[in-house]
Amino acid sequence: MTTAQAPVYKKKDFESDQENRWCPGCGDYAILNAVQQSFAQLGVPKEKFVIVSGIGCSSRFTYYMDTYGFHTIHGRPTAVASGIKIANPELQVWVVCGDGDGFSIGGNHMIHSMRRNIDIKVLVFNNRIYGLTKGQYSPTSEQGKRTGSTPYGSLDHPFNPIALALGAGSTFVARTVDTQIPHTRKILQAAHEHEGFAFVEILQNCVIFNNKAFEHITSKGVRDERQIDLRPGQPMVFGAGLERGLRFTPDAIEIVGASEADLWDPTGASGARAYRVCQNSEHDELPVPMGIFRQVQRPILDRQIHAQVEDVSERLGPGTLESLLNSGDTWEVR
Amino acid sequence: MTTAQAPVYKKKDFESDQENRWCPGCGDYAILNAVQQSFAQLGVPKEKFVIVSGIGCSSRFTYYMDTYGFHTIHGRPTAVASGIKIANPELQVWVVCGDGDGFSIGGNHMIHSMRRNIDIKVLVFNNRIYGLTKGQYSPTSEQGKRTGSTPYGSLDHPFNPIALALGAGSTFVARTVDTQIPHTRKILQAAHEHEGFAFVEILQNCVIFNNKAFEHITSKGVRDERQIDLRPGQPMVFGAGLERGLRFTPDAIEIVGASEADLWDPTGASGARAYRVCQNSEHDELPVPMGIFRQVQRPILDRQIHAQVEDVSERLGPGTLESLLNSGDTWEVR
């Protein structure tokens, strides 16, 4: 998809020289792979990319990408990224963080950058556990989970990250799975093309502290039946041969034949259908949606900020040191 | 509604001796009034009430109630209240805060207490402005607002507090208006009766920095046409004579005659209708919903915590100082 001028890259142009320190078998490797492959294809000069991460296993991501990168502090990558993007909207700013980083300590910055529609892309590696601190339950862990901090089972109800993103007004909301690399690449591409904030939840396996957390929906055997890929403008179909589909009824969603399936539209004004479908349970009959839940246009904060600066500068004339110093009432002492 | 044993109170039993320091004409007075009236009717011994507030004009509320009260720091009242309620679930813990306190700096604690379903009641006085710091735009201010910090107009897209609460998993979500005292009392009563977390947005007029912000939906003249009161189990009707109603179509909401209106059900599993209806714009034709958006049952964290403590104590036997000190491998030195 590269034009004449667009740079042509290989995956390895995005591999840094740092030795990788994730556990063998960690799902983060697959995501790294997908991101490196995707970035090579986006047609963006590599010096324009900035990866911003928080603290957590996932946040080590930054060190493995041969782009500009900033490994910040726990929970704040979206806020740091907001500053970077506002300071220089030319940069392609991607945030990588964990479910703890992004939704526990960093939840507020997350929802505020969503509502503001700052043009950053946020990838949350959701392994439903705190990896780096050696396995405590996270705000996306299922109730009843036994971990270091919950030896008798956790009691908190988890967030539904998709619902939260919709509620906070994210203009792009998607979900994918670490090991489903072609799907991940497709979503990354769409996130890149979306003008505005993009939220991508990536289900990620932590082999050490939460192994096989997503097996029931992602393993080869069940994947086709338990997942449905929400593709904009396409029928909502699933199954090994895409032979089945979903249809909205006034009060529910029902499984129908492929031909009767509703078309999926992530652009509607209210987002109510996305909200409805993201409530599908992992343990019911309905398939769990992946793909693009929401994709709408809204003014982009970083662009608007610069437009306002230009607009005011045009109206008032560009400020000089002299005009600044001498503004207001002045008088002369001789 | 008081039983034989329940205490009988008058409004003035809930009035403290502190001089009120809000600006004359502030909407907070009306809310104070409604809360004092309501509390007198709830049948709860007054020493059980704890009001917890953050910092802001609205958060001064605490001082004016003759109950236990804790005026905390900016943005943290839901977190402090969570600690209080978990420490002693017998207490009736009510949080009062502003839109800045609750949704700007305090947004994370807010959404986490929602997902956890801690049995506290949170009243957010939404005046769409920072009152106490003399008028800056808030995360609920409409785009384009000129304030001290946005002399050329604000650019951020605001939160829809109701949508955010739904997305975060709040089990009770409602909205009312400062001056509509009977409605406010009804909502407070429902919030009290709800077992679990209750979120109530109260549209509140700041006469000094954002006067008449809600006139277009709350003034006497337009109120009946521009508001619809969502009443559980009742038809969705509005208008001076409740002559009109709303009906959900697959993709939208339409205005119909009262008899054709849908029944309002805030208890459905997905919450998609609440999500849909809360997207009604203040500037379109559809009326703006007030009342109860959502009301569902889910395990309550503070109760579950205590149940787990009891359960474990029963299984392991109650711990004594001796058993604690002597747990694990020990040996004797003579």
Added chain:
Amino acid sequence: MSPVPALETLDEVVIRFAGDSGDGMQLTGNQFTNSSALAGNDLATFPDYPAEIRAPVGTLFGVSGFQVRFSSRDIHTPGDRPDVLVAMNPAALKTNVKDLKPGGMLIVNSGNFGAKDLEKAGYERNPLEEENLEHDFQLVEIDLNEAVIQAVAGLGLSNKDALRSKNLLALGMLYWIYNRPLDSTEAWLNKKFGNKEQILEANLRALRAGHKIAENGEFFQVRYEVKPAQLPPGRYRNLMGNAATAMGLVVGAKRAGLKLFYGSYPITPATDILHNLARFKNHGVITFQAEDEIASITSAIGASYAGRLGVTGTSGPGLALKTEALGMAVITELPLVVIDVQRGGPSTGLPTKTEQADLLQAVFGRNSEAPLPVIAPCSSSDCFWSAVEAVRIAVTYMTPVILLSDGYLGNGAEPFRIPSVDEIEPFEVQFRTEAEGFLPYARNPDTLARPWVKPGTPGLEHRIGTLEKSDGSGNVDYDPDNHEKMVKLREAKVMGIAAGYKPTEVFGDPEGDLVVLGWGSTFGAIRSAVDSARQKGLKVSQVHVRNVWPLPRDLGEVLGKFRQVLVPEMNRGQFARLVRSEFLVDARSMSKVQGKPFFSSEVLERIEEILG
């Protein structure tokens, strides 16, 4: 009309306006200040308002005050006690009259001394009738309410609306007494209410009526004149400290060749900096009102990383929230300016009152060893110069810098001599663009600063982060010796800033019995006190420190020339503690923690006590 009154010349006058929060006292005081400034006086102001926005009318806690001192000499403080008190209601009288100088002029709005007003102020009897006000002061009772209603009659205003202009009536009177023209205030009214004709007209009439009433001689027999001060020649403007800080930041950024990014979250008394900067869009300034203080500072750090000048401003509770992120700026060695306009604490404390008690938080309040420089302006106009200096240090040394202002400086105003552009040295930033030999943590041998690279620069892609970095490469490094080396390098860089300070100046003789050592906003009170004490022949000098961290290297030696060291501070001895630990000098603390600045008389008394 009475005979033309005498025109007495005074060296200086201190006026305090006091009234309800809704009475417009801040506005009145500011107008008076501006005309005094235009008249060429030196001046200083002290606004003092309650934490409530507009507390119920007439209550004690709702009283808002504004003190202005204008003078024909060089002055450093808004004055200890007013010569003139304007009290708009009983509450204002009650809370302020104790400060009025014996024999001072007391102007009260008798129209607000009804039974209900008195009750709200907790007066059992009408003080105008019962107490010896007339004996102690030059009491002038005027029913301003009545006067303003008359003045605006015919404009079709309700009484309630008419009364809104009574502050301008009072202002008109004072203009007459102090022989000031009305024109600057008239111009201001025209600009402000240009499109609200009725209100404009009411205000103009009230102002002129006040002038007339004073002129007609019933109430005032004397006029006073305060001659222009002998300020250094130049063009001046009247500037509040927070405005000066804002301007200094923009000027600093321009001198660095950068554009400013200001990330902030509103908090008293720092919000005005945000308000000021938000107006400077045509200077390329971006202001970002973040969701909280943590996002304010982290977005500013992001902006610095991206090649802008990241700045964030707050007050004490906000600084507490920014401390974790400050550590990130320290370890990533990015430039950043953090402004703390200190207020009364602890915790929410006394939000609208002043204090200097965040010093140790600024110097030490971060996890682990995270050294950074701290600068404290000594006057409202020095806020400008200190801000420029903070920017210079931040970009020269690639370090976060804390600028410690306070509520007294931030809200106070004084004449500011506008520097010419050449007076402000440029310190243009050179971004690294050369890929050859690039190491993210290589150091400039003079400053120990690392290179600053704008993301987007081809060939310089690299990663920074908050884990310990390898000397040179900046890669993650857990090696014990590297860690110690980096800790010491960061320290050496910051402590090295002191090498660039000018020698410490002493006001007065370089040795003697006592040196009064200060920092920040105590400058004016100390200077006046030391000046007076020296005129009385006491062997006392003043040393004032602007770079409070790292401390000037010669400070120990300078202080050592005096038998005693006294440190007045609006805290419990924090700067004294720093000086003691650094130089083992027995610096003794003079502490005042009342949410109010020192009176120079308090400092003078203490000097006399020590040397007496």
Added chain:
Amino acid sequence: MSPVPALETLDEVVIRFAGDSGDGMQLTGNQFTNSSALAGNDLATFPDYPAEIRAPVGTLFGVSGFQVRFSSRDIHTPGDRPDVLVAMNPAALKTNVKDLKPGGMLIVNSGNFGAKDLEKAGYERNPLEEENLEHDFQLVEIDLNEAVIQAVAGLGLSNKDALRSKNLLALGMLYWIYNRPLDSTEAWLNKKFGNKEQILEANLRALRAGHKIAENGEFFQVRYEVKPAQLPPGRYRNLMGNAATAMGLVVGAKRAGLKLFYGSYPITPATDILHNLARFKNHGVITFQAEDEIASITSAIGASYAGRLGVTGTSGPGLALKTEALGMAVITELPLVVIDVQRGGPSTGLPTKTEQADLLQAVFGRNSEAPLPVIAPCSSSDCFWSAVEAVRIAVTYMTPVILLSDGYLGNGAEPFRIPSVDEIEPFEVQFRTEAEGFLPYARNPDTLARPWVKPGTPGLEHRIGTLEKSDGSGNVDYDPDNHEKMVKLREAKVMGIAAGYKPTEVFGDPEGDLVVLGWGSTFGAIRSAVDSARQKGLKVSQVHVRNVWPLPRDLGEVLGKFRQVLVPEMNRGQFARLVRSEFLVDARSMSKVQGKPFFSSEVLERIEEILG
């Protein structure tokens, strides 16, 4: 089978286990420690693991180490250098061999020295062949891989699974060498893998095989014995510092008659306290894993307000986030214990390494004047007693208290003499229930504490908050004099805690040439060094401070009896700064900031340098 080998008696041995993060070194070390404890040795441990969870196999940064020192004498540190190093792979050898004592025993798993392993560790040649290891050390090469595969043969395990047990094989060998029974580890394995029979069996076989291999004499010719230590009589258990802190908190709460609420957010190296407390549900303990550090502390403050004992724990970056809320606890005067298990910084820094550099943050890192006491345990088992003391001070004085532990103390273990219940004085809290004469901010004349009231108590409804409070009533009060009074009262309350300290103890003579002053985890290294120096006849003594703020009142005087004061700290001189500023004593800092504790030999050298 070879002849029964000699059994030599040693005073003490230091063993270090080093291997890949996945090799189970922490587990092996802990097992060895436990059996040494059960054998009655005094002991101390030092686990040292990387920030990575399980870095790629064989890399240098993936090496995890565990050092244990066991002794027949009273010891205070895990030893400077190991007598025995067990290196499971080339990376472990490379990163650890430089610490091994000359002539020490070096056991390597030669099965992991393939070309790829060597490459990952950056060895160009096989050190077992090329370097003079054999000359410098007692080199023992064993192919543990082969041995373990043989040992578990027939269980149907894959080779990969079989290899998981090789650490137990090594452990079995060491048990034989040091004459330890296998039973405690066998019991532990049975408990841990009771329901996983295959794994249990593999582990048991590996353990026994190790023992056997050692016994058969091919590799080892001597066995050693370390006799039980003469510890004070009593019942003992082996206790890690973080576990001791957790236990101390619960015991403290019980002695106060309270139930514990622990609000926390995971962070290395403090998380174990949360893990420990989460298991104590049958002691009425509630643990709340909050969304962040701010919610952790504010929920704990809420719990204290509601009448529980609120406690929150974290490490440096988390403490930075809690500082604003600490101010709230100070002004509302609620009891609260805040634990900071310090780690390397600044910022994220070196998360798994130890440091003492949060001291000034703990003492001063809050906005405005917000004094609070700080306590630092001096050993892993003292974490218990310090936690009890922290609880006592918090509830007695109605104040937040910071307990400054560190990674070295928190992760290290030593024998803990279990006190009888009577040894722990009760300090039962009396909640106020009497409405008559109740004032929320009335003060206990002895402690200056205000009353603690449980919400829910009829008739005592009242409001507290973070604006300045009126003395007595606790109502909002902006009065300048009241503010100053309250600032001083809060200060007097906290400084008054020092009145209850025991007189400062001196180890050694009460006067002399040098006193080595320490706080926190440096105790052991300093004690050993001073002890040795004294045995060499040097006039040196030790003073160790547990209550680091407020400082003991007699400290200045005690230090004054010595010609010089040396302060070893794992920071850049923070405690020295406190002591200097407080007592104007020329305390000199000995700084080590390497993420590692002091060696006692380093301190000894410095003593000799100073006195030599």
